[in-house]
Amino acid sequence: MPKLDDTDRRIIRALQQNARMSNLELAAKVGLSPSPCLRRVRLLEEAGVIERYVAIVNGEKAGVGLVVLARVQFTTQSTDTTLQFLETIRRYPEVTECFLTTGECDAVLKIVTADLHEYWRFQANRLTSIETVKEVKTDVVMEVGKQSFELPI
């Protein structure tokens, strides 16, 4: 992928705000005619700059209103156990984000469930049963203060 120019960035910004915008509207917004605009979108997709298009669903209205942040400490920091940990949590739909971090914890997970009871079952049956998990510190989210899907580009 060659470097992104200003038009590319405008395309990206627009699609981060509304992925269902028609190509006609997008082209008008970024100051191109429809076909070069679509060509750029396809190139951005092929280059992996635009990874996918998703619908954002309201967790509460869909019945999964609880968010918990779990900070996990591993027994060892070996690559193998870490990869195995990732492989396992990728299969758990409740885990919507996972970050491997420097610092006192090894991983931070964002976990979405219906309620505390369901979270508790997840933690007890799934999370702490992973071999490499030594300690889990949970922070229950009282309020989602911001949730943005626009990267600062």
Add this chain to the structure above:
Amino acid sequence: MPKLDDTDRRIIRALQQNARMSNLELAAKVGLSPSPCLRRVRLLEEAGVIERYVAIVNGEKAGVGLVVLARVQFTTQSTDTTLQFLETIRRYPEVTECFLTTGECDAVLKIVTADLHEYWRFQANRLTSIETVKEVKTDVVMEVGKQSFELPI
């Protein structure tokens, strides 16, 4: 909004995976003909179950490859200062997520920047300059292990 039935959930799941799926394809996937399918999608949108459609962009390829998790402690837990904090960080595009939590920290922020130098400037000039921010503990993300946009519904 009346309760979601199984067809609604299938629609939601499909659009969480690919928001640009045509209505024709979606209808086939959930076993409806196009017009009732579109009607359901519109109802889900109007009810706020589907909030929006967004393009997911690869941060590294777009030049913002650093993710930092910042755990913030406030000087006071009063509603006013908390709301003011939220209002402020909502204006910062680097902050892509913010959660108010129970526990030892008051807020956890996900912050996206180009590199550590830029993060440092953000923390020094923006974050710690907010009145209510008492202490910031940063966890630098070495690897994004999972990033899912499908809620477990």
Add this chain to the structure above:
DNA sequence: GATGAAAGCTTGTCCTA
């Protein structure tokens, strides 16, 4: 990067169960 034309999609109306 623009134009224009063919193919296909969206979406409204009306009909049926």
Add this chain to the structure above:
DNA sequence: TAGGACAAGCTTTCATC
């Protein structure tokens, strides 16, 4: 109350400049 058929008016997309 919910799904299906159909058709007008769009959009997408490709060849060509």
